[in-house]
Amino acid sequence: MNHERVVEAVAKEITERPGRLVIAFLLLTVVFAGGLANVSTEAGTEQFTSGIPAEEALSDIQREFGPSFTADTGSTQLVQRDRNVLSKPALLRLLEAQNRLQETDGLRVTAVSSPGATIARTIDPSATTTEAQIRVIERSTPTEIDEAVRENADDPAFTGSVSDDFNAEAASASAAIGVVTHELPGAGGGGAAAGQSGSSPLTDIQLRSQRVVDTVGGDITVFGSGIISEEFSSVITDSLLIVTPAAVLLITGFLIVAYRDLLDLLLGSFTLLLAVVWTFGFLGLAGIPFSQMMIAVPPLLLAVGIDFGIHAVNRYREDRADGHGVDEAMNMAVRQLLVAFFIVTGTTVIGFLANLTSDLAPIREFGLVAAAGIVFTFLLFGVFLPAAKVLLDRRRDQLPIPTFSQAPLGAEGGSLDGVLRIGVWIGQRAPRVFLASIVVLTVASGSYAAGIDTSFSQEDFLPPEDTPDYLQELPEPFAPSDYSAVGTLNFLEEKFTASQGGSVTIYVEGDMEDPTTLEEIHRMGDDPPSTFVAEGGHADEQSIVTVIQQRAASDPEFRRLVDRNDRNANGIPDDNLGEIYDYLLSSSSRDQALQYLAEDRRSTQVVYSTEADADQSAVAADGRTVADRYRTTSGTTVATGSTVVFAAVSDLIFTSAVQSLAVALSLTVVFLVLMYGLLEGLPSMGIVNTIPIIASVALVAATMRLAGIAFNAFTATILSLTIGLGIDYSVHVVHRFVDERRERDLVTALERTVRGTGGALLGSMLTTTTGIGVLVFAVLTILGQFGVLTAVSIFYSFVTSILVLPSALVVWDRLKGHDPDQPVDAELSLSVPLLGDDDRRGDPAHTD
Numbered sequence: 001m002n003h004e005r006v007v008e009a010v011a012k013e014i015t016e017r018p019g020r021l022v023i024a025f026l027l028l029t030v031v032f033a034g035g036l037a038n039v040s041t042e043a044g045t046e047q048f049t050s051g052i053p054a055e056e057a058l059s060d061i062q063r064e065f066g067p068s069f070t071a072d073t074g075s076t077q078l079v080q081r082d083r084n085v086l087s088k089p090a091l092l093r094l095l096e097a098q099n100r101l102q103e104t105d106g107l108r109v110t111a112v113s114s115p116g117a118t119i120a121r122t123i124d125p126s127a128t129t130t131e132a133q134i135r136v137i138e139r140s141t142p143t144e145i146d147e148a149v150r151e152n153a154d155d156p157a158f159t160g161s162v163s164d165d166f167n168a169e170a171a172s173a174s175a176a177i178g179v180v181t182h183e184l185p186g187a188g189g190g191g192a193a194a195g196q197s198g199s200s201p202l203t204d205i206q207l208r209s210q211r212v213v214d215t216v217g218g219d220i221t222v223f224g225s226g227i228i229s230e231e232f233s234s235v236i237t238d239s240l241l242i243v244t245p246a247a248v249l250l251i252t253g254f255l256i257v258a259y260r261d262l263l264d265l266l267l268g269s270f271t272l273l274l275a276v277v278w279t280f281g282f283l284g285l286a287g288i289p290f291s292q293m294m295i296a297v298p299p300l301l302l303a304v305g306i307d308f309g310i311h312a313v314n315r316y317r318e319d320r321a322d323g324h325g326v327d328e329a330m331n332m333a334v335r336q337l338l339v340a341f342f343i344v345t346g347t348t349v350i351g352f353l354a355n356l357t358s359d360l361a362p363i364r365e366f367g368l369v370a371a372a373g374i375v376f377t378f379l380l381f382g383v384f385l386p387a388a389k390v391l392l393d394r395r396r397d398q399l400p401i402p403t404f405s406q407a408p409l410g411a412e413g414g415s416l417d418g419v420l421r422i423g424v425w426i427g428q429r430a431p432r433v434f435l436a437s438i439v440v441l442t443v444a445s446g447s448y449a450a451g452i453d454t455s456f457s458q459e460d461f462l463p464p465e466d467t468p469d470y471l472q473e474l475p476e477p478f479a480p481s482d483y484s485a486v487g488t489l490n491f492l493e494e495k496f497t498a499s500q501g502g503s504v505t506i507y508v509e510g511d512m513e514d515p516t517t518l519e520e521i522h523r524m525g526d527d528p529p530s531t532f533v534a535e536g537g538h539a540d541e542q543s544i545v546t547v548i549q550q551r552a553a554s555d556p557e558f559r560r561l562v563d564r565n566d567r568n569a570n571g572i573p574d575d576n577l578g579e580i581y582d583y584l585l586s587s588s589s590r591d592q593a594l595q596y597l598a599e600d601r602r603s604t605q606v607v608y609s610t611e612a613d614a615d616q617s618a619v620a621a622d623g624r625t626v627a628d629r630y631r632t633t634s635g636t637t638v639a640t641g642s643t644v645v646f647a648a649v650s651d652l653i654f655t656s657a658v659q660s661l662a663v664a665l666s667l668t669v670v671f672l673v674l675m676y677g678l679l680e681g682l683p684s685m686g687i688v689n690t691i692p693i694i695a696s697v698a699l700v701a702a703t704m705r706l707a708g709i710a711f712n713a714f715t716a717t718i719l720s721l722t723i724g725l726g727i728d729y730s731v732h733v734v735h736r737f738v739d740e741r742r743e744r745d746l747v748t749a750l751e752r753t754v755r756g757t758g759g760a761l762l763g764s765m766l767t768t769t770t771g772i773g774v775l776v777f778a779v780l781t782i783l784g785q786f787g788v789l790t791a792v793s794i795f796y797s798f799v800t801s802i803l804v805l806p807s808a809l810v811v812w813d814r815l816k817g818h819d820p821d822q823p824v825d826a827e828l829s830l831s832v833p834l835l836g837d838d839d840r841r842g843d844p845a846h847t848d
Helices: 002-016 018-038 053-065 088-103 115-123 130-139 142-151 191-197 203-214 225-259 262-285 292-321 326-357 361-394 422-429 431-449 485-495 517-523 544-554 556-564 577-585 590-594 616-627 642-680 684-706 715-743 746-777 781-815
Strands: 075-081 109-113 175-182 219-223 503-510 603-609 635-640
Touching: 002 018, 002 326, 002 361, 018 262, 018 361, 053 503, 053 635, 053 642, 075 088, 075 203, 075 485, 088 109, 088 115, 088 130, 088 142, 088 175, 088 203, 088 219, 109 115, 115 130, 115 142, 115 175, 175 485, 203 219, 203 225, 219 485, 225 262, 225 292, 225 485, 225 746, 262 292, 262 361, 292 326, 292 361, 292 715, 292 746, 292 781, 326 361, 326 642, 326 715, 361 715, 422 431, 422 746, 422 781, 431 684, 431 781, 503 517, 503 616, 503 642, 517 544, 544 556, 544 577, 544 590, 556 577, 577 590, 616 635, 616 642, 635 642, 642 684, 642 715, 684 715, 684 781, 715 746, 715 781, 746 781
Parallel strands: none
Antiparallel strands: 075 175, 075 219, 109 175, 503 603, 503 635
């Protein structure tokens, strides 16, 4: 057959010209290494939100109406904590912090605001500078300050800058926010995007600001998009510095046990290194940025690479133990394992490429890079490692490196023999009953897993509020940075639900001078949904309508203009809206109006406050419901805002998880049926192969719900990865069984399969679960969750392959009508000879 000739040609090249192959692979390594210098980084949430309609609307709003108050480009928040931030010393401390920021060159401060500034202007309206406000507070008595606080108790601007525990009578609050505005030429109002993308022009400014503020004393934290961006980026570096050495140490320890030979250990480790260099060189050459998701790629490469390496060396050792020479043993091993490696690579690549169905670019890029890495791993461990081992073993006696054990794992009579035979024991006695129980377990697990949550938030990509003590104790350079973003975000949500709570923005496009426009905008807020903050049956909103109402309340001339054009006397003008807007834009309300009305008068935004504890998905759904209430023929509406955008991403994550699972499972079944049909003449073996994987997928999903782990940007890929990585174990078992069953009775074939292949799989499972499991030590919480789930999926795949497959193979053998006490007649039921059969037939000592 064609595939036989190809494999034979590769095996011949490996044994006859190994030096040429090794040099070729090393030259390719130089090429890929050149791409490492081109690898760029990308972090944050913007990489996931790009292209989503709600995000595009949000970008339009930021471009047309400028930045908002919270942590956007151009502004920095000073978060103050104190027993009473409205006491004289606390007010002076925050004002002094702002004053020092204004005096520091390079911080580009253009304006500041704080509770102290408001109180100072209340006492002395002429105090318009920070220095003057400090002098006013310094000479004021505590009683005068308390009276000024009470005078501002009904001012939303003042109460929004102090915590929810504000007590007007006692003139006290436990937290306050001061705002510092910076001039950033060319920033373009993209603050939120900057903070979410992992790069912000405010990063250097806010890091310097924190050092300046620290000189004032007290508990004042600098917060903003620059701080968030810095932590988006630093968490990647910190995680790699912790995870990589831990993975290397643990994997090396297990490889020592698996290989038990220094030369094989060094060769296997070097080949793993080449796989990583090739993959990340490809990343640079292809222009794909290194995102937080890419941190998971090296452990995945290690998972497959370690498995290939252990199997290749183990199979070669078995043939050497049978008395074959170096070249002959490697030729036999390659001819047998290259087919299995190809099937494993094909199914694993399918599992990763299934993520190309996702609408989220980072998940698609992750799938593409991981798939390329698996192909590289196949080439390196299927061709380079055997060629290099032939070269080394030919000269082993001449090398000053001691040779330790060369015995294969799982040898008969070994300590693992009894454990690995458990599945065979069950298969001998009650295979149908056992398979039935597995079906029940799988269905129950799948049903339970239907309740898995889905989440997506900015905090997913930031380090946790409290770094574990064991990480803080690490020496430099492994110790993680000091992080504050999540802690500050949580503090703001807890203490400032009124000003820091959520919001939904409705972006309206159309003719803003249409007579029905303002009435429709106002009507959207009537009878608001439960997640919206309501006042008197109407949603708490900020819009061009509220700007008009506020101006009319303080400007008699404007109020008369509104009344003349108000058909139903509800305070909302209907006619001559162009004249209404002209008046506003020529008055002192111009800046406020332009926050809600585009200068070309073709769009507007309406901002609704939402309950602080409202569910993200519910808020987004209610936002879309309110947007649908807009009923004019000249306009369209889109619900947006960070809550709506993140909810949309959350929905896409769930869709991605389901789609990639369906695609991976269906394509894997088709691929296995075709491969076993073409290579072995046994298409039904492809179905048998998937039985343990389906059980593993259900168990992994059930474990997610049991552990309270939601589908997020990382874990959305876990189910398809379970198929891609887990099929490795069942392929090796089934492939070996087909080989053994030709020559031996059923039980003996099963025992030799699990003893030979099972030993290598056990070593691979222990090594890879440990190597991937070290991701739990990553600073990024969701990366740790991904590592744990991947390790669990590999463990489940190993257990089901060793326990479930023997029973499935027994049932398959009976359905085929084979005599369990006799070898299968190749002419009747195994019409296509397995590669290397002629060399192995009748070899009683042969094991995988």
